[in-house]
Amino acid sequence: MNIQTSTSNGQSVMRLNGRFDFNSHKVFRESYQKLLDDSSVKSIAMDLSQVEYLDSSALGMLLQLKEKADSSNKVLKLQNCSQLAKDVLAIANFDKLFEIT
Amino acid sequence: MRILAVDDTRANLVLLQAMLKRAGHEVVTADNGEHSLEVFQQESPDLVLMDVMMPGMDGFEAAQRLQEIAAPRWVPIIFISAAATEEYYIKGHQSGGADYLFKPINQVILNTKIESIKRVVDMQNTLASQNKVLQEYVDKDEEERRISRHIMEHMAESKGLEDPMIRYMLTPAEQFSGDVLCAARSPSNRLFVLLGDAVGHGLAAAINTLPISGTFYSMVYKGFELSTIGRELNRRIKETMPTGCFVACGIVMIDPAESYVEVWNAGLPTFYCVDSHGHVSDTFESNQLPLGVLGGNQYEVESHIISYQAGNQIIMFSDGLIEAENSEGEFFGIERLLSCLHHPENRLDDIKHSLGEFLGDEIPHDDVTLALVDMPSVDTVASEAYETLSDDVLLTTIEESSEIDWKVNFHMGVSEIKSLDLTPMLLGIITQFRGLESHNQKLFLILSELLNNALDHGLLELDSALKTGPDAFETYLNARQSRLREIEKGFISITACKISINGTPFLRITIDDSGKGFDYQKVFGNSAENVQMHGRGIKLVKQLCHAMEYTGNGNSVTVDYSLEDN
Numbered sequence: 001m002n003i004q005t006s007t008s009n010g011q012s013v014m015r016l017n018g019r020f021d022f023n024s025h026k027v028f029r030e031s032y033q034k035l036l037d038d039s040s041v042k043s044i045a046m047d048l049s050q051v052e053y054l055d056s057s058a059l060g061m062l063l064q065l066k067e068k069a070d071s072s073n074k075v076l077k078l079q080n081c082s083q084l085a086k087d088v089l090a091i092a093n094f095d096k097l098f099e100i101t
Numbered sequence: 102m103r104i105l106a107v108d109d110t111r112a113n114l115v116l117l118q119a120m121l122k123r124a125g126h127e128v129v130t131a132d133n134g135e136h137s138l139e140v141f142q143q144e145s146p147d148l149v150l151m152d153v154m155m156p157g158m159d160g161f162e163a164a165q166r167l168q169e170i171a172a173p174r175w176v177p178i179i180f181i182s183a184a185a186t187e188e189y190y191i192k193g194h195q196s197g198g199a200d201y202l203f204k205p206i207n208q209v210i211l212n213t214k215i216e217s218i219k220r221v222v223d224m225q226n227t228l229a230s231q232n233k234v235l236q237e238y239v240d241k242d243e244e245e246r247r248i249s250r251h252i253m254e255h256m257a258e259s260k261g262l263e264d265p266m267i268r269y270m271l272t273p274a275e276q277f278s279g280d281v282l283c284a285a286r287s288p289s290n291r292l293f294v295l296l297g298d299a300v301g302h303g304l305a306a307a308i309n310t311l312p313i314s315g316t317f318y319s320m321v322y323k324g325f326e327l328s329t330i331g332r333e334l335n336r337r338i339k340e341t342m343p344t345g346c347f348v349a350c351g352i353v354m355i356d357p358a359e360s361y362v363e364v365w366n367a368g369l370p371t372f373y374c375v376d377s378h379g380h381v382s383d384t385f386e387s388n389q390l391p392l393g394v395l396g397g398n399q400y401e402v403e404s405h406i407i408s409y410q411a412g413n414q415i416i417m418f419s420d421g422l423i424e425a426e427n428s429e430g431e432f433f434g435i436e437r438l439l440s441c442l443h444h445p446e447n448r449l450d451d452i453k454h455s456l457g458e459f460l461g462d463e464i465p466h467d468d469v470t471l472a473l474v475d476m477p478s479v480d481t482v483a484s485e486a487y488e489t490l491s492d493d494v495l496l497t498t499i500e501e502s503s504e505i506d507w508k509v510n511f512h513m514g515v516s517e518i519k520s521l522d523l524t525p526m527l528l529g530i531i532t533q534f535r536g537l538e539s540h541n542q543k544l545f546l547i548l549s550e551l552l553n554n555a556l557d558h559g560l561l562e563l564d565s566a567l568k569t570g571p572d573a574f575e576t577y578l579n580a581r582q583s584r585l586r587e588i589e590k591g592f593i594s595i596t597a598c599k600i601s602i603n604g605t606p607f608l609r610i611t612i613d614d615s616g617k618g619f620d621y622q623k624v625f626g627n628s629a630e631n632v633q634m635h636g637r638g639i640k641l642v643k644q645l646c647h648a649m650e651y652t653g654n655g656n657s658v659t660v661d662y663s664l665e666d667n
């Protein structure tokens with residue numbers, strides 16, 4: 001998986017591309033850590049339109065990120081979910097935890 | 102370097118020794134082939150200089166024997182001979198020699214060859230020591246896996262899965278499974294089947310499942326309700342696992358005696374209930390977050406209840422099954438699964454066969470788990486358990502007894518009644534008295550039946566006529582739930598004491614409730630009617646007890662249970 005990150009006016013977008021599974025652990029962590037460390041970033045939007053596959057490890061990583069984002073007072077949301085991403089998030093009922101659009 | 106020089110000619114040996122010492126090496130010598138083997142074993146040199154032409158064992162043979170002795174280590178050997186022929190040169194290398202020197206020996210060439218061999222030896226030593234470290238690591242890892250596997254296998258007991266009402270498959274993607282499947286019967290013979298799927302697979306995921314099986318078995322054996330078990334599972338996972346580690350989990354509870362089925366699905370693919378033709382009659386979508394995401398106080402178990410239909414079957418599985426990929430990157434999927442259900446008796450084999458055919462040579466990348474849970478017309482496990490009940494005549498009056506060993510009383514107000522799973526909680530306390538543990542299952546049946554009667558018909562004033570007719574139990578449970586929510590006052594009081602009557606020990610249980618009571622003389626006047634109205638539950642209590650008496654308005658009942666035989 002590769003990740004493109006862009007930030008404007010304190011709003012960051014992480015665009016995920018490819019298979020989001022345990023093998024993406026390192027690249028995902030490194031990408032979001034930069035945003036968490038940047039105090040000018042107020043919100044992080046995870047763009048899931050280009051995600052081909054999403055497994056339970058990916059959901060675990062999203063949970064980890066959410067915990068960290070909450071503790072550094074940044075808003076986290078999931079946007080442009082592909083149908084596959086929507087299905088996986090729905091089975092896990094993650095709409096009860098995340099703002100999903 | 103420590104060098105072994107071998108030559109049968111004394112003068113040559115002395116010369117060689119002098120040259121080697123000049124270059125700073127330590128030298129040991131041997132004067133023939135056989136002798137060289139002895140010296141080699143005693144001195145273990147780094148390099149051997151071997152004369153080829155020797156009486157008895159020649160240099161080539163000695164070299165081969167040395168390599169055999171030293172194996173798996175390779176010993177660098179340089180042959181020395183006067184005959185500078187191509188044939189000797191080749192034979193020298195074939196006999197395991199590293200290099201060849203021709204007489205007369207030139208000191209500079211000798212030094213150069215030894216230097217180059219030293220580099221190889223150093224490299225070999227480095228490799229050998231790294232290899233040793235790696236091998237130790239592999240051995241240690243192997244041993245740890247062996248121990249882990251043993252622990253997992255013994256903690257995740259699988260005896261319950263042999264229940265005649267269950268058929269299942271469990272195929273881990275790696276040595277350890279991140280899926281867990283457990284089954285157990287409660288004291289009242291309800292069958293609970295749990296399927297859990299922890300994040301990821303392999304050892305880390307398997308560790309995540311450990312708190313599940315232990316908690317599940319102990320709570321089912323004690324008779325807790327599905328919702329209490331679910332809440333506790335969530336709490337355990339949340340407490341023990343780091344953020345990001347969660348477990349999708351579902352439980353199917355089949356109660357053949359009360360004729361209903363309860364299903365809970367938190368994060369697993371939709372479960373199906375199918376009839377004997379393979380038609381889907383109910384679906385159970387995941388309607389909750391997986392376990393270990395929300396804290397203990399924020400989690401409420403939301404389950405579905407359906408009525409028990411003989412011949413129906415519930416199908417539960419992990420996403421590894423429907424997401425098993427073939428070589429074209431296609432998923433096995435729900436449609437294929439549902440098309441394997443036409444023959445109830447062959448369903449498991451048909452699914453396995455269809456999956457095998459779909460996958461071809463591909464191996465699923467995630468754990469694949471599936472369980473089929475039956476609703477048979479007769480539950481053989483329960484009927485075996487009740488066959489052993491005695492037909493002794495039930496006494497309908499309670500005798501006075503002055504010999505009391507111990508006595509406890511619990512007074513439960515409505516808020517406790519609403520929030521606690523009363524029977525397992527009270528029984529957990531009572532069975533701690535000496536000699537009661539072995540009566541656990543029978544006492545559970547008695548206590549749960551009496552408590553349910555006190556609550557349902559006493560406090561909640563539910564009419565047991567609600568229990569008859571199609572989908573009756575569902576209606577009944579819904580009515581029960583809403584009345585339980587509404588009720589604001591009332592109590593149930595439970596007294597248990599151990600007494601002796603004519604030398605026989607009894608457990609005496611008295612349950613009073615604040616309800617209106619009922620006309621017990623009228624209800625128990627006609628025995629056929631009372632069996633029908635109160636179902637199997639109260640009939641069982643009567644079979645299990647020595648005496649049973651209603652007093653007051655019918656809102657107080659006392660039973661004597663003999664502790665003498667088991």
